[in-house]
Amino acid sequence: MAVQDLEKIFQQKIEQEIKIEPKDWMPEAYRKANIRQISQHAHSEIVGMLPEGNWISRAPTLKRKQILLAKVQDEAGHGLYLYSATETLGITREETINDLHSGKAKYSSIFNYPTLTWADIGAIGWLVDGAAIVNQVMLTRTSYGPYARAMVRICKEESFHQRQGFEILLTLSKGSKEQKEMCQDAINRWWWPSLMMFGPHDKDSPHSEQSMKWKIKRKSNDELRQSFVDMIAEQVKVLGMRLPDDHLKWNEERKHYDFGEIDWKEFWNVVKGNGPCNKQRLDARRKAWEEGKWVREAAAAYAEKRKARQKAA
Amino acid sequence: MNSLIAYTLHLADNALILSQRNSEWCGHGPVLEQDIAITNISLDLIGQARNFYQYAESLINHSDGTAANPASEDSLAYLRTEREFKNLLLVELPNGDWAQTVLRQFFFSQYQYLLFQQLQFSKDEQIAAIAAKSIKEVSYHLRWSSEWVIRLGDGTRESHDRMEKAMNELWAYTGEMFEPAGYEKEMPVESEEIKKEWDEKVRQVLEEATLTLPPASEKGSVFMHTGGKNGIHTEYMGHLLAELQYMQRAYPGCEW
Ligand SMILES: [Fe+2]
Ligand SMILES: [Fe+2]
Numbered sequence: 409m410a411v412q413d414l415e416k417i418f419q420q421k422i423e424q425e426i427k428i429e430p431k432d433w434m435p436e437a438y439r440k441a442n443i444r445q446i447s448q449h450a451h452s453e454i455v456g457m458l459p460e461g462n463w464i465s466r467a468p469t470l471k472r473k474q475i476l477l478a479k480v481q482d483e484a485g486h487g488l489y490l491y492s493a494t495e496t497l498g499i500t501r502e503e504t505i506n507d508l509h510s511g512k513a514k515y516s517s518i519f520n521y522p523t524l525t526w527a528d529i530g531a532i533g534w535l536v537d538g539a540a541i542v543n544q545v546m547l548t549r550t551s552y553g554p555y556a557r558a559m560v561r562i563c564k565e566e567s568f569h570q571r572q573g574f575e576i577l578l579t580l581s582k583g584s585k586e587q588k589e590m591c592q593d594a595i596n597r598w599w600w601p602s603l604m605m606f607g608p609h610d611k612d613s614p615h616s617e618q619s620m621k622w623k624i625k626r627k628s629n630d631e632l633r634q635s636f637v638d639m640i641a642e643q644v645k646v647l648g649m650r651l652p653d654d655h656l657k658w659n660e661e662r663k664h665y666d667f668g669e670i671d672w673k674e675f676w677n678v679v680k681g682n683g684p685c686n687k688q689r690l691d692a693r694r695k696a697w698e699e700g701k702w703v704r705e706a707a708a709a710y711a712e713k714r715k716a717r718q719k720a721a
Numbered sequence: 722m723n724s725l726i727a728y729t730l731h732l733a734d735n736a737l738i739l740s741q742r743n744s745e746w747c748g749h750g751p752v753l754e755q756d757i758a759i760t761n762i763s764l765d766l767i768g769q770a771r772n773f774y775q776y777a778e779s780l781i782n783h784s785d786g787t788a789a790n791p792a793s794e795d796s797l798a799y800l801r802t803e804r805e806f807k808n809l810l811l812v813e814l815p816n817g818d819w820a821q822t823v824l825r826q827f828f829f830s831q832y833q834y835l836l837f838q839q840l841q842f843s844k845d846e847q848i849a850a851i852a853a854k855s856i857k858e859v860s861y862h863l864r865w866s867s868e869w870v871i872r873l874g875d876g877t878r879e880s881h882d883r884m885e886k887a888m889n890e891l892w893a894y895t896g897e898m899f900e901p902a903g904y905e906k907e908m909p910v911e912s913e914e915i916k917k918e919w920d921e922k923v924r925q926v927l928e929e930a931t932l933t934l935p936p937a938s939e940k941g942s943v944f945m946h947t948g949g950k951n952g953i954h955t956e957y958m959g960h961l962l963a964e965l966q967y968m969q970r971a972y973p974g975c976e977w
């Protein structure tokens with residue numbers, strides 16, 4: 409079949425909301441765009457384990473420790489599904505991971521901020537997993553089948569994470585003076601970076617337009633950001649805390665919250681590698697990978713030996 | 722403190738401290754699947770620890786109903802000092818590399834498996850119930866860790882050498898499992914029997930892993946470190962607790 413025809417079939421599928429599956433013909437650029445986005449998402453899950461992992465050893469109660477461990481483990485599971493989804497596009501996990509370690513592939517900038525107090529664990533669950541959900545609910549309808557299906561599984565767990573994060577903050581908000589301060593301080597530090605998670609304004613977002621046409625993305629960055637603000641601006645009232653934005657105000661006409669402008673200089677700085685923890689995060693991932701090399705080699709060597717022995721037997 | 726309380730705390734402390742150590746791997750494992758697996762074990766262990774602490778809590782509060790501050794699972798985990806912890810030295814040792822981590826897990830899980838098999842028939846209903854409930858998890862830990870010991874022992878030259886090194890590091894901490902502390906002596910546990918079976922099973926796995934077998938264990942032939950069960954720990958323990966207990970120490974009496 410001529411490429412033009414294949415392209416036509418592909419475009420028709422997209423229009424008719426038929427998922428694109430690994431064996432289907434797809435334009436090379438579509439494949440690349442999906443590899444870029446899904447692997448970036450996978451890396452975010454894995455790098456995202458680090459800031460929260462920073463508090464596992466110090467969680468304040470046994471129950472909180474258990475919940476946090478399970479949460480960080482869930483994120484590892486998400487990374488695993490997403491690496492598998494990337495593999496359906498013809499790139500191995502190892503290649504994908506190498507791209508992370510070389511700095512070629514990106515991950516969500518939010519994980520380049522430090523977790524300084526226990527309240528940060530609550531703020532991450534509430535705001536970061538909260539923002540992830542807004543994005544991921546949209547992605548359950550993305551056009552590439554394996555990605556969409558991975559998102560359905562992941563979303564269920566993410567909403568659980570968000571509730572647990574909120575619960576941590578709610579407990580702090582009812583606690584001692586220090587706990588309340590810790591709670592507000594964490595919200596102050598995580599609010600703006602979590603708004604940045606949705607990416608640049610639509611007009612400044614290089615990949616967005618094509619992604620929307622292919623229905624990889626189904627809502628624009630600004631649309632998603634707005635629904636996040638609307639959700640959080642309500643929930644923060646329950647905490648009796650305040651979001652650090654003097655411009656935040658309900659707009660009766662738009663039926664949305666208005667909010668202030670993001671500090672884009674900070675955003676680009678962190679993207680370019682100058683966030684507070686960019687170096688530590690990548691170093692930690694590289695170190696785990698390098699120190700695990702002999703383990704992976706041994707496992708492979710042993711599996712080979714076994715195969716050979718079984719054959720001989 | 723009566724010996725049932727001390728014994729229950731000993732079981733809880735073993736599980737908590739090993740969970741704490743294993744959880745250090747979370748996010749740093751050699752490969753994603755194993756990061757998840759070791760975290761799973763950590764989760765199972767903290768679950769066991771909580772069950773035992775909750776039982777100890779009820780025993781303590783029952784025997785001393787007048788205490789101004791009743792015990793709780795968290796006060797037991799977060800507000801006792803290193804001299805009060807009764808875990809084996811083995812579980813508090815630093816993780817070392819993956820070889821050391823999986824070998825430690827194997828030694829411990831093999832022991833825990835045999836111990837819980839006996840404890841599930843204990844006359845103490847709570848201990849019996851927790852042991853019975855945990856056996857399924859422990860047999861998974863045992864299978865997972867013994868497979869790793871074999872895989873690394875019989876893997877590459879490097880992995881073999883690392884396993885030998887891990888053996889040298891850890892073997893001298895295995896004897897403590899079979900030296901009953903005072904509070905254990907009243908428990909209906911056949912430690913001689915456990916020791917015999919443990920030795921057999923461990924040797925089987927080490928042999929399959931092509932590792933050098935430790936010298937036969939006639940009494941006194943190999944030096945073994947002891948003390949943890951009676952609160953005499955390694956220097957590592959204080960640092961482990963400093964981290965574990967940081968929040969409760971820095972902000973006493975808060976809800977979290
Ligand atoms: Fe996430
Ligand atoms: Fe996730």
Ligand SMILES: [Fe+2]
Nearest residue numbers: 483537566569
């Ligand atoms: Fe999450």
